[in-house]
Amino acid sequence: MSLTRILVADDEESMRWVLSKALKRKGFSVDLAIDGRQALAMIQDNSYDLAILDIKMPGISGLDLLDKVREQKKELLVVIMTAEASMKNAVEAMKRGAYDYITKPFDLDVIDAIIEKVARAREVAGQVTMLKQELKDRYQVEKNIIGNSPAMREVYKTIGKVAVSDVTVLVQGESGTGKELVARAVHFNSGRLGKPFVAINCAAIPKELLESELFGSEKGAFTGAVERKLGKFEQANQGTLFLDEIGDMPLDLQAKILRVLQEREVTRTGGNQSIPVDVRIVAATNQELMEKVRQKEFREDLFYRLNVVPINLVPLRERREDIPQLVQYFLNRVCTEMDVPTKQCSDEAMTVLTGHSWPGNVRELENAIKRAVILSNDQLLTGDDFSGLEPVSGVEPAGSKDASLEVIVDGKLRACLKGIEQLEKGEIHSMVLEQVERPLIRIILEKTRWNQVKAADILGINRNTLRKKISELGIELKRD
Ligand SMILES: Nc1ncnc2c1ncn2[C@@H]1O[C@H](COP(=O)(O)OP(=O)(O)OP(=O)(O)O)[C@@H](O)[C@H]1O
Ligand SMILES: [Mg+2]
Numbered sequence: 001m002s003l004t005r006i007l008v009a010d011d012e013e014s015m016r017w018v019l020s021k022a023l024k025r026k027g028f029s030v031d032l033a034i035d036g037r038q039a040l041a042m043i044q045d046n047s048y049d050l051a052i053l054d055i056k057m058p059g060i061s062g063l064d065l066l067d068k069v070r071e072q073k074k075e076l077l078v079v080i081m082t083a084e085a086s087m088k089n090a091v092e093a094m095k096r097g098a099y100d101y102i103t104k105p106f107d108l109d110v111i112d113a114i115i116e117k118v119a120r121a122r123e124v125a126g127q128v129t130m131l132k133q134e135l136k137d138r139y140q141v142e143k144n145i146i147g148n149s150p151a152m153r154e155v156y157k158t159i160g161k162v163a164v165s166d167v168t169v170l171v172q173g174e175s176g177t178g179k180e181l182v183a184r185a186v187h188f189n190s191g192r193l194g195k196p197f198v199a200i201n202c203a204a205i206p207k208e209l210l211e212s213e214l215f216g217s218e219k220g221a222f223t224g225a226v227e228r229k230l231g232k233f234e235q236a237n238q239g240t241l242f243l244d245e246i247g248d249m250p251l252d253l254q255a256k257i258l259r260v261l262q263e264r265e266v267t268r269t270g271g272n273q274s275i276p277v278d279v280r281i282v283a284a285t286n287q288e289l290m291e292k293v294r295q296k297e298f299r300e301d302l303f304y305r306l307n308v309v310p311i312n313l314v315p316l317r318e319r320r321e322d323i324p325q326l327v328q329y330f331l332n333r334v335c336t337e338m339d340v341p342t343k344q345c346s347d348e349a350m351t352v353l354t355g356h357s358w359p360g361n362v363r364e365l366e367n368a369i370k371r372a373v374i375l376s377n378d379q380l381l382t383g384d385d386f387s388g389l390e391p392v393s394g395v396e397p398a399g400s401k402d403a404s405l406e407v408i409v410d411g412k413l414r415a416c417l418k419g420i421e422q423l424e425k426g427e428i429h430s431m432v433l434e435q436v437e438r439p440l441i442r443i444i445l446e447k448t449r450w451n452q453v454k455a456a457d458i459l460g461i462n463r464n465t466l467r468k469k470i471s472e473l474g475i476e477l478k479r480d
Pocket of ligand 1: 146147173174175176177178179180181182286362363366
């Protein structure tokens with residue numbers, strides 16, 4: 001986005017001549033207008049990058065022209081030339097939205113300097129727009145956080161709701177469930193996009209260092225503090241500070257954090273000056289923070305300060321319906337990154353993946369896919385490529401959190417429907433439903449000792465419906 005087209009408007013011919021010559025020599029394309037009216041017409045008909053307007057022209061003055069430009073061509077930058085070095089005119093020009101002003105007579109260097117400044121500003125503006133778009137793309141919730149389970153949909157809703165405000169968010173979930181991903185999504189969907197997102201892992205930094213990492217330190221605050229250091233709060237100013245593993249924050253520091261959150265200012269270690277900070281906090285933990293509060297290991301007041309809006313990330317084993325989508329996503333991503341054609345998962349492999357208990361959650365799944373893609377020479381990944389994973393064995397006892405009926409059925413169905421081409425048109429739906437319905441009714445009848453009234457009650461269907469189904473499904477009635 002470089003600067004190319006410039007309009008010069010001045011009723012003084014010598015001025016037009018000088019400017020035009022100087023600018024053309026620099027390689028710009030220059031148009032000239034002899035008064036305000038002509039300048040306005042040219043501005044409306046062309047797209048200039050910069051207009052240099054004399055303040056005093058017959059017809060429309062430079063300032064009136066400036067007003068019109070601000071209304072009609074917002075992106076056009078205007079430099080106003082004034083004859084007398086009057087402060088009033090200069091102030092007026094800037095107030096009405098001029099980019100800069102120059103007083104006549106001027107040295108051509110002044111023009112050069114302004115043009116350079118404009119060019120740089122435009123370049124930066126262009127880069128910022130691009131960067132913002134890029135960041136937005138990277139962190140568009142729908143593109144980067146995968147999963148369509150009710151639990152995840154709830155998460156997206158909350159991200160959307162909290163993004164516009166500055167409320168503090170506490171993200172809780174087991175390791176690898178995507179807490180950092182969610183924290184970033186909150187930031188990159190907020191008005192603080194384009195401002196820093198600063199993360200600090202409270203568990204990874206030794207206790208003695210954590211304080212100065214967070215709040216900064218003055219030169220000489222302690223041995224080794226050879227220069228002033230900005231803390232994470234200051235680094236994150238106007239942006240978002242992600243306090244990761246907040247559950248591991250030592251109690252004395254918890255008190256300090258609380259004070260910063262209340263007073264919105266920090267004091268560097270070894271300093272005595274309060275520095276105001278404007279920071280949005282997103283905290284995360286994989287521990288039961290409320291339990292830590294009960295154990296007096298985490299300050300209750302801080303907990304409530306942080307937990308203004310909680311986002312709870314459910315373990316992957318409790319939202320297995322997200323697994324196929326995640327698998328596809330990681331296959332695409334990993335293969336693209338490695339620059340190999342996208343591999344696919346066989347049905348059998350998918351059964352293994354949906355059946356695994358994923359103690360390491362999404363991160364573990366991501367790593368499993370990476371490993372399989374790297375190690376396998378085939379286009380199609382099979383169950384063997386995931387043999388390191390523990391499958392869920394057989395049918396789980398009722399009430400088990402580890403595998404829902406749906407997952408088991410999903411796995412079995414995939415296996416059964418392998419030869420799908422051989423099935424007759426239109427018979428799958430009723431065939432599958434029959435095979436699920438028949439055992440269901442038989443089991444309930446057995447449990448109620450073949451009492452059809454009770455069974456219908458438990459099943460929640462009408463007695464006549466049950467009778468009809470028994471005969472249609474060919475269920476053999478028994479009596480104990
Ligand atoms: N829903 C998801 N969709 C896509 N990728 C995900 C999802 N959840 C997690 N990931 C990916 O899994 C990995 C782990 O996620 P993240 O680092 O956010 O987890 P975490 O909860 O912060 O884990 P820990 O507690 O171990 O720090 C990352 O590579 C992340 O991109
Ligand atoms: Mg994390």
